[in-house]
Amino acid sequence: MHPPGTADRPTIEFWFEFGSTYSYLTAMRIEDCARAAGVTVVWRPFLLGPIFRSFGWDSSPFVLQGAKGRYMWRDMEREAARLGLAFQRPSAFPRIALLPMRVATLGAAEPWIGEFCRRVMRQNWVEDREIDNDGAVRDALDGLVPDAGQVIAAALNPANKLRLRANTEEAQARGLFGAPSFFVGDELFWGNDRLSAAIAFALGRS
Amino acid sequence: MHPPGTADRPTIEFWFEFGSTYSYLTAMRIEDCARAAGVTVVWRPFLLGPIFRSFGWDSSPFVLQGAKGRYMWRDMEREAARLGLAFQRPSAFPRIALLPMRVATLGAAEPWIGEFCRRVMRQNWVEDREIDNDGAVRDALDGLVPDAGQVIAAALNPANKLRLRANTEEAQARGLFGAPSFFVGDELFWGNDRLSAAIAFALGRS
Numbered sequence: 545m546h547p548p549g550t551a552d553r554p555t556i557e558f559w560f561e562f563g564s565t566y567s568y569l570t571a572m573r574i575e576d577c578a579r580a581a582g583v584t585v586v587w588r589p590f591l592l593g594p595i596f597r598s599f600g601w602d603s604s605p606f607v608l609q610g611a612k613g614r615y616m617w618r619d620m621e622r623e624a625a626r627l628g629l630a631f632q633r634p635s636a637f638p639r640i641a642l643l644p645m646r647v648a649t650l651g652a653a654e655p656w657i658g659e660f661c662r663r664v665m666r667q668n669w670v671e672d673r674e675i676d677n678d679g680a681v682r683d684a685l686d687g688l689v690p691d692a693g694q695v696i697a698a699a700l701n702p703a704n705k706l707r708l709r710a711n712t713e714e715a716q717a718r719g720l721f722g723a724p725s726f727f728v729g730d731e732l733f734w735g736n737d738r739l740s741a742a743i744a745f746a747l748g749r750s
Numbered sequence: 751m752h753p754p755g756t757a758d759r760p761t762i763e764f765w766f767e768f769g770s771t772y773s774y775l776t777a778m779r780i781e782d783c784a785r786a787a788g789v790t791v792v793w794r795p796f797l798l799g800p801i802f803r804s805f806g807w808d809s810s811p812f813v814l815q816g817a818k819g820r821y822m823w824r825d826m827e828r829e830a831a832r833l834g835l836a837f838q839r840p841s842a843f844p845r846i847a848l849l850p851m852r853v854a855t856l857g858a859a860e861p862w863i864g865e866f867c868r869r870v871m872r873q874n875w876v877e878d879r880e881i882d883n884d885g886a887v888r889d890a891l892d893g894l895v896p897d898a899g900q901v902i903a904a905a906l907n908p909a910n911k912l913r914l915r916a917n918t919e920e921a922q923a924r925g926l927f928g929a930p931s932f933f934v935g936d937e938l939f940w941g942n943d944r945l946s947a948a949i950a951f952a953l954g955r956s
Contacts, residue, residue, distance in 0.1 A: 599815055609805055609927060611925045611926070611927040612927045612928075614925060615925065615927065615938055615940055618937075618938070619939075619940070619944075622947065626947070716817075719817045719820060719821065720817070721815060721817040721818045721821065722818075731824075732821055732824070733825075734821055734825070735943075737941075737943045738825075741828065741832070
């Protein structure tokens with residue numbers, strides 16, 4: 545799990561989904577927060593759909609429970625404002641994100657992963673744009689990689705598809721049940737509200 | 751909703767259940783936090799059971815979803831420690847709390863409500879004691895009222911039982927879906943993590 549050369553630096557795994565509302569609030573700021581604390585972020589893309597289906601749900605709890613869903617949109621507005629982040633409620637939710645999730649899986653250890661994820665998140669949560677297509681992903685990769693088409697082709701490689709599925713199975717096996725989540729070693733933290741606790745825990749055990 | 755003489759002081763409604771884990775973390779500190787901010791707390795007891803049943807659940811989501819339940823107990827330990835609160839995982843969960851909830855309903859506007867609620871919470875979450883009985887409720891009322899037996903008898907009055915039911919129906923009608931929750935006017939905040947945001951909102955609109 546440690547990127548090369550950072551083996552004794554405190555590390556936090558960030559498990560996220562582009563279709564997850566509160567993952568947006570974390571993705572936009574986790575690198576800044578972690579850098580300020582001297583903690584390394586490991587980006588861990590996974591799919592929420594199979595996790596929710598394992599609970600017998602065919603959609604997000606924010607869709608299945610009306611009152612919770614209505615609250616969540618208001619809470620997102622307030623929390624985005626508090627954190628200084630732009631936010632526009634998307635016209636589609638939860639948005640399918642398979643292609644950008646596959647690209648994030650391919651690039652999880654690349655230097656461009658943070659900026660790529662922030663761009664995809666902005667497409668979904670600020671620009672209200674569909675993200676599960678070639679054009680959106682090319683825009684998100686623009687200037688970050690020499691050849692976006694080549695990266696997309698590699699993301700569609702069966703081995704990479706399987707890697708995303710394996711991530712999701714690992715998430716489930718380790719007790720993860722929602723997004724965003726953080727692991728510091730085996731210690732699990734759930735929700736954007738726990739980012740600072742997870743970083744503090746990473747520092748405490750380093 | 752305003753206690754007499756506080757009509758122009760900012761007010762926060764605290765909706766809670768003695769059987770709710772995160773309600774414990776709020777109940778123990780809300781009066782101190784609100785007092786420091788110059789905000790008045792209105793204690794609003796309600797029953798979570800009927801709310802959960804309206805979602806088709808026959809128990810707490812922490813019981814129905816194993817992974818979420820396991821996480822919650824660990825998170826409670828961490829959060830209680832962070833807030834400087836004692837905590838022991840109870841041997842029964844969720845604990846039935848009907849009698850103390852009825853007493854809280856009766857006493858919601860009395861000066862003893864805060865201390866009574868903290869004592870019941872401590873019985874459940876620190877002493878691992880059953881709370882839905884005469885002895886526990888008498889201990890929690892001890893020294894707070896002249897005659898605990900009379901208070902308990904009044905709490906068992908049909909009109910007071912109906913008031914707790916009406917509270918629960920009001921909660922549901924206003925979009926409440928879990929505990930603890932806070933209302934500032936019609937603005938809903940959910941979870942112990944939102945206590946400071948709710949207090950800030952109450953100050954901002956005063």
